[in-house]
Amino acid sequence: MAERIDISIEHRNLPEPSKNDKPHPNTCPECGSHYRDDELAENLWVCPHCNHHFRVRAKDRIAQLADEGTFKEEAADLRSEDPLTFFDMRPYTERLVEAEQETGQGDAMVIGSGAIERVRCELAVMDFAFMGGSMGSVVGEKFARACESAAEQGVPLVSVTSSGGARMQEGILSLMQLPKTVCAVEDLKDSGGAMISVMAHPTTAGVLASFASLGDVIVAEPGALLAFTGPRVVQQTTREKLPDDFGLAESNVRFGHLDAIVGRRDLRPYVGRLLRLFSNHGA
């Protein structure tokens, strides 16, 4: 474990952090420990001090799960359009360009074929950094193509979700990505294919209410928020007192919505074992 040095003296003359200041992305929101990029990357973006699971970018997630050099990205050229010419405080097109510049990613999902622990599979991995991992036409299309590709290759699909829900800026078309992805999963299942759904923080709203909940096996990372409606909105709408673990993976497993909670360090071997079971290979 990295040794932590007390740096409070150097911070004495700094201005008080205001409430609106976002904490540094490498600062653990649970215990306040701060790390360099390479320290976190080495620990799979899990806090070595308190086991908090940071969000993982899609590319990093794939590197963590897939055997080195096996992943071949598909449909990387798909880009969102602006079917409603949506304009709120800023045009949707501007938000899209900014998200692509910031993340280096075409949209909020990366799909492709690869192998996990030497078992071939198709991967569909979401990236929360791209507009909150929201599902618009491109995410829906990519997920549907991942299902088709898995069926064609005769391999299981591993889906890793992290999303705030449907992308409002695409209006009703974003809602239509729910039935679209559901139909794609059903086609995959009809072809005899399996789907393993890994829910990372957060898997909410439209993504929870569609393909993510349809895995043959569903697992989640510790502490992940998995809720159709998030705690803030539930509080505002119903004024109910929320339980401390409202919507968290730990609560979901207790209510029977999940097969297991799997920590990130165990995820690769766990998924590997499942894939071997589904493909009926020996160990």
Place this chain on the structure above:
Amino acid sequence: MRDRLSRLKSLRLLRGASISGEMSRLERQLEKTSEPTDMEIWQHVELARHDERPYTLDYIERIFEDFIELHGDRSRAEDPAMVVGLGRLNGRTVALIGQQKGRDTKERIRRNYGMAYPEGYRKAMRTMDLAERHRFPIISLVDTPGAFPGVAAEQHGQGGAIARSQSLMSRLTVPIVACIIGEGGSGGAIAIALADRVLMQENAMYSVISPEGCAAILWRDGGEKVKAAAALKPDAVHTLELGVIDAIVPEPEGGAHTNWDEAARLLSEALQSSLEDLSSIPGEELRRRRRDRFRTLGVYASSTTSTDSTGLSTEPSPTRK
């Protein structure tokens, strides 16, 4: 303007829907209005939520004979926000599912304002199972602000219930016709709207999020609901244009609330005509087409080609009016 109309025509042809009298009405409607103003779109939202608008049970009473309501999800509870049952339409037994709002305060509370718990979706699912077993066509009337956002609803698996209801609908081999008759509120609506034919009443709305919710997130001010509604374009004409629905069901002049009997007659006509179109298609084929219908929804570009929900190619960066 003309572009819009010809677009609608080719779209309707592609979808193969044909509802008599409705096209000409739509043409008239398009002729008198150019691109609707923000306020006009907001008026649709208000009409869709009108206090006096007929609800699911009001239509059932007027459209179906011998209706018997069924209750309970057979595992945990009875959810009065979702109404299911069997009845006869044009002499044939059909299964019916739909959300139900309340008319007065007491009933509104009992019906939870038409916001179903997971139990409501499970009740719908057991009705779908029953319909599949007995080869009854399914009619789904959508009228909900959304699935209920509460602690118990989450604990009972709201997201999973909505996902599984859609997945069941994608597996059925009996004809399914859905109609948005008021508010088509997001996940709570699509949970019972994965149908062979999706209709929408003239003044209904169909949206991924309520204008208020959208305003609160994107404008950081719930008061900007009119702007949010204009941006979301949840009205029937825009929804048809995007290929999300197959046809618009006309309402009496002034809106469905002005004449319930006439609104029910027009709805009944549309439902019967849709069921007739579907009746000759074999079950497996029906399911295939249903899945393909939803598979093609979405607008995106790739470096080589660009497609949209109508299946027609468009320029890489369309500036549609």
